[in-house]
Amino acid sequence: MYNYYTMGGLEIQQTQSLQARQEFKLIIRLEQASLLEMPEEEFNKLIIEAEGSPLFKKLYRKERIIHYQRYPKTDLSSHFYQLNEEISTGTGTLDIESLLADKDSIVRQIQKIGLENFKRYFLYPELGVSVEEVAQECNLELPEVEEVNNLINEFSIMSEFYHPSTLSLGRGIYYSKVASIEKRPEGFVIGYHSPSHARGRYSIDYERFEELKGNSAFSTAEGREIRQLFKRLELINSRKDTVTRILQGIVEKQAPYFESGNGKALLPFSQKELAERIGLVPSSISRAISGKSLETPGGEEKALKDFFPQPRMFRKELVKQLLETEEEFPSDEAIRAKLEQKFGVSISRRSVASLREELKIAAAWKRNKTAMQ
Incomplete structure (x- = not known):
């Protein structure tokens, strides 16, 4: 009986000690x-x-x-x-x-x-x-x-x-x-x-x-x-x-x-x-x-x-930069290949099309048609 209560008391102490450590760690994290x-x-x-x-x-x-x-x-x-x-003038009473x-x-x-x-x-x-x-x-x-x-x-x-x-x-x-x-x-x-x-x-x-x-x-x-x-x-x-x-x-x-x-x-x-x-x-x-x-x-x-620029913003900037510097207007697939070749950025053709549309740049066939008129 003595051993039972001693062991039980020890378990309670260990549980309380563990809880105290966890509470202390939580307090430290909050601080x-x-x-x-x-x-x-x-x-x-x-x-x-x-x-x-x-x-x-x-x-x-x-x-x-x-x-x-x-x-x-x-x-x-x-x-x-x-x-x-x-020095800035917005210094209050300094x-x-x-x-x-x-x-x-x-x-x-x-x-x-x-x-x-x-x-x-x-x-x-x-x-x-x-x-x-x-x-x-x-x-x-x-x-x-x-x-x-x-x-x-x-x-x-x-x-x-x-x-x-x-x-x-x-x-x-x-x-x-x-x-x-x-x-x-x-x-x-x-x-x-x-x-x-x-x-x-x-x-x-x-x-x-x-x-x-x-x-x-x-x-x-x-x-x-x-x-x-x-x-x-x-x-x-x-x-x-x-x-x-x-x-x-x-x-x-x-x-x-x-x-x-x-x-x-x-x-x-x-x-x-x-x-x-x-x-x-x-x-x-x-x-x-x-x-x-x-x-x-x-x-x-x-x-x-x-x-911490978002990847999508980064890729959009690269597409814009590419279209501004290329002499010929490439297709979306050509843009995708050029992005990977020049910048090491690998994205799908569909993603290129989406970014191009956000930039309000027409598709290749429309750009070529406009250029021919």
Whole structure:
């Protein structure tokens, strides 16, 4: 009897434990979904708030449990280092003169300490370098080091002000221009407009945390707070990871377009295809790209959703392009064969006829008859 109740109690505990884990996973998924839909400015504030806590600074600078890990082929946009007086006037109650003065101030500081030192000690700070060492290496006073760090945080939050979207004008939809695709000697690079995005994700040394906790380096209350901080940082990581993987997927797939700047070079690309490529569900792609845009190497701003042209639209454009460039008017079968030969696109003759009709282009025999009259 004792064994029966013991085993029964164990089964109940295991069932409850499984339910608790499933509920926890559901809560995490809901939080991740909510975070993907969060406006850029609000998300950047969340990052600055987390990094501004004394606990984060302790784990980052003193205990070296947290450090930044950059994403491949990403950087801070080169636009960051340029003074831009032509800023959108739709800024509400913002103190534009003060913000421009801040921008001028940080650009002057970067010029003073040098771009390499700025990246090494401020933008992508090396693990374990103290504030005093930064001041010494950059020939700055301690208050000046703090000022540069504060200005970087300010620009992370206000990146949309310094790099405003022009797509929002007259569309009734608010867009955030999150990055510029820049052509550099090493290839295409995603240049984030926000320093906090350019720094990459948080790498957390959980083993070191457990080791220090075992040595009583943290109180019980501190341990709980640290775990809450870790959870927040991992949620921030999930959004950064998702957006970066999406941008990398777009750059990889649409490289011919970024190379030429020709809209006709955009390849058919579905959110489902991208989701399969990068191991996400399509709903995450949809949430993450909503209301976001980027700047192409040619300086054109495009909504992220525009990099997913439907196959039918793509094929229609090819048919139109083919009929505009061919000297003779081919039959639908000839168009079909030419599409496969020239562009590697295989569709049926009936599909060609349907696309041609949508383009309001007459059938071959009608075009030939008209040409003979």
